[in-house]
Amino acid sequence: MRTEYRPSRLLRGHRYLLLPVLWLALVGPGQADTQRLQQTAASPGSPGAALTFSADTSPPLGLPPMAVPEENPPTRAKIELGKKLFFDRRLSFNRTLSCAMCHIPEQGFTQNELRTPVGVEGRFVGRNAPSLYNVGYRRHLFHDGRENSLENQIWQPLLKTNEMANPSVGFVLATVREAADYNGLFEKAFGRGPTMESLGRALASYQRTLVSAGSPFDRWYFGRDEQAMGERARRGFALFMSSGCSGCHTIGTDHALFTDDGFHDTGIGYARAMLPDTTGPSTVRLAPGVEVVPAVNLAMPVANDLGRYEATGRAQDRWLYLTPSLRNVALSAPYMHDGSFPDIASVLRFYNSGAVPHPGLDPRLRPLGLTPEQLLDLESFLLALTGDNTQQLARDGRLAEIGDSGVQ
Ligand code: HEC
Ligand code: HEC
Numbered sequence: 001m002r003t004e005y006r007p008s009r010l011l012r013g014h015r016y017l018l019l020p021v022l023w024l025a026l027v028g029p030g031q032a033d034t035q036r037l038q039q040t041a042a043s044p045g046s047p048g049a050a051l052t053f054s055a056d057t058s059p060p061l062g063l064p065p066m067a068v069p070e071e072n073p074p075t076r077a078k079i080e081l082g083k084k085l086f087f088d089r090r091l092s093f094n095r096t097l098s099c100a101m102c103h104i105p106e107q108g109f110t111q112n113e114l115r116t117p118v119g120v121e122g123r124f125v126g127r128n129a130p131s132l133y134n135v136g137y138r139r140h141l142f143h144d145g146r147e148n149s150l151e152n153q154i155w156q157p158l159l160k161t162n163e164m165a166n167p168s169v170g171f172v173l174a175t176v177r178e179a180a181d182y183n184g185l186f187e188k189a190f191g192r193g194p195t196m197e198s199l200g201r202a203l204a205s206y207q208r209t210l211v212s213a214g215s216p217f218d219r220w221y222f223g224r225d226e227q228a229m230g231e232r233a234r235r236g237f238a239l240f241m242s243s244g245c246s247g248c249h250t251i252g253t254d255h256a257l258f259t260d261d262g263f264h265d266t267g268i269g270y271a272r273a274m275l276p277d278t279t280g281p282s283t284v285r286l287a288p289g290v291e292v293v294p295a296v297n298l299a300m301p302v303a304n305d306l307g308r309y310e311a312t313g314r315a316q317d318r319w320l321y322l323t324p325s326l327r328n329v330a331l332s333a334p335y336m337h338d339g340s341f342p343d344i345a346s347v348l349r350f351y352n353s354g355a356v357p358h359p360g361l362d363p364r365l366r367p368l369g370l371t372p373e374q375l376l377d378l379e380s381f382l383l384a385l386t387g388d389n390t391q392q393l394a395r396d397g398r399l400a401e402i403g404d405s406g407v408q
Contacts, residue, residue, distance in 0.1 A: 059211070060387070062218030064255045066136050066208060072151060072201045074208060077189035080400070082206025084185070085199065087401035090175055092120050092164035099157065099203070100401070102129045105394035108331030109133055109210060115339030123162040126305055128339035131332040133387070134325060136208035139261040143321050143337040146311035150204035151197070169196050212328055212387030220384075222254065229384050236381025239374055243351070244364045248323045258326040258385070263308040266365060267356025268336050269319030273304050274358075305338070319360060328390060330383045344382055348375045 059065055068074060085091065089098045102117040102125075103109045109132035111117050117125045127143055141147040147156065157163040158172055166172045176182050176194045190198040217237070219228035229237075240246055249258045308317035321337045335341040341350065352375060354367035370378070 059255075060213040060218075060389075062213035062215065062222050062255055063134070063137070063211065063257075064252075066211070068136075068208065069149070069151065072204060074205045075189065077185075078202050078205040079209055080206075081185050081189050082202035082204065083397060083400040084182075085176075085203055086206055087397060090179060091158065091166075091172065093166050093171075094120050096120060097164055099154075100397065102157075102163075103132050105397045108328055108333075108390075110332045112331075112333050115334050119160070119162040120165045123165075125162055127337050128334065130324065131328060132207055132210050133212045133328045133332075133390070133393075134257070135210060137257055137325075138259075140322055142311075144308050144311045145263060145322050150207055151200040154200050154203045155196075172199070210393055212390055212393060214388040215327070215386055216384040217381070218256075221251075221256075230380070232377050232380040233384040234381075235374075236377035236379065236384075239370065239378050240381055243368050243370070243378075245351075247364050248362075249326050256327075259323040262323055263317065263320035264323060264362045265307075265319050265360045266321070266336075267319075267358055267361050268338065268340065269305060269307045269321060270358045270360065271356045272338060272340075273306075273319070275356075307337070326382060327385050328387055330386050331390060344379050345375070348378055 072078075086099045086103075089096055089101070091098060097120050102111060104111055107113075110129045116127055117129050119125050130143070135141075135150065139148060141150070141153050142156075147153045155169065158166050159169070166175075173194050173196065176186075176199070182194070186192065186194045186198055186202075189202060192198070216229040216233070219225045220234070221229075221237075240249075241251075248260050248262065248264055250256065250260045251258065306318050308320035308322075309315070311317075329335075329344065333341075333343055335344070335347050341347045348370075351365065352368045352370050355361060355365040
């Protein structure tokens, strides 16, 4: 099944601009780039000045133009400010935790070492941090889709007591107002000092630059380059289509988001709530050679996670989760909303065995009967979905941190 992604369906009630992807904006301020920006921007950096893009800036191979809210067109000043905020540890209550510490650029803009991240003072967070690659294309945000605007989304991590734990919006704005190194930056980007709105707009503008495609698959499938993807991965692609994966992880005719932006029951939520979990650690290592047996099974869910139900309150939405994109999936382990699978191979074994049979299971999930060889083919295909600029995006972000965010 092939479904076209129609950005025009995005967020009813909001007005959107369709922009070619923000290539210019994200590749650092190189000489040629700066010149081009100056040619194309009405008046770069001045309040409200939107970049217009020259004809040669098209989205990377495999992705469509991105819909951007009409009231927040990208400018270099906003993107640079958003990047600085993203890496700034002072944005948490105790000044220790930045967005980038849970969405680590070198770890696929998620965390590879923890199933679920740790908030300020070691507080428990119940869900896996999604990768932020291509987040600007998402129609729904969070595993339950409870938010749909990147501009508004930031207040959840900033204010949640188990994440960045700021006591109020005013507290966050005061932090930024009092930091000398932000002097003039909000004024330059928005024409006035920091507000609840402009903080969201700056962070959203930066996150919309985290665009990554042009993978071996894209070059092979959309670019018609026979050499771009190996034979094993090509067999894996055929299996991906014939096993029904593309029913939810969608591939269109001229681009692929690898998600239908829909909510489905794959049985993970059901299993977490209903089946005893025996996979957790039986001992905890406090120091080399010092191990204790915890009083509770640390792998057990602390709070019941009901998925999409938590955003809608509708009984039929219990244990449905948003389909993640599979672009750059090789970089974003561990997997699923609870990070319960450590690697791609274990996700594929899960699908091959028919997921978790129970009354609500999506009917498209059934035992696949694939051989170990075929599972390797499928894995090889998923590994071919890594974009060609992932390292550049990580480096680009770090430069902002080293540059001037005030962090040692
Ligand atoms: C303590 C770790 C942590 C911090 C700090 C954090 N996040 Fe997250 N982020 C998460 C988790 C966990 C989720 C998923 C939560 C859920 O689905 O309920 C998430 C979800 C998101 C999403 C939705 C992505 C998607 O595809 O659904 C965005 C966007 C995001 N975070 C951006 C940010 C920004 C911007 C900041 C800084 C203001 C930030 N995060 C700080 C852990 C964190
Ligand atoms: C019925 C829709 C549906 C089908 C069919 C489907 N998936 Fe998924 N897939 C999902 C959902 C929903 C999740 C997230 C589940 C969660 O977070 O608990 C997911 C998660 C994943 C993940 C983990 C990604 C991440 O970032 O955590 C991988 C890998 C994956 N699917 C691959 C596949 C493959 C390969 C197939 C075919 C064998 C397939 N999927 C079939 C809906 C589907």
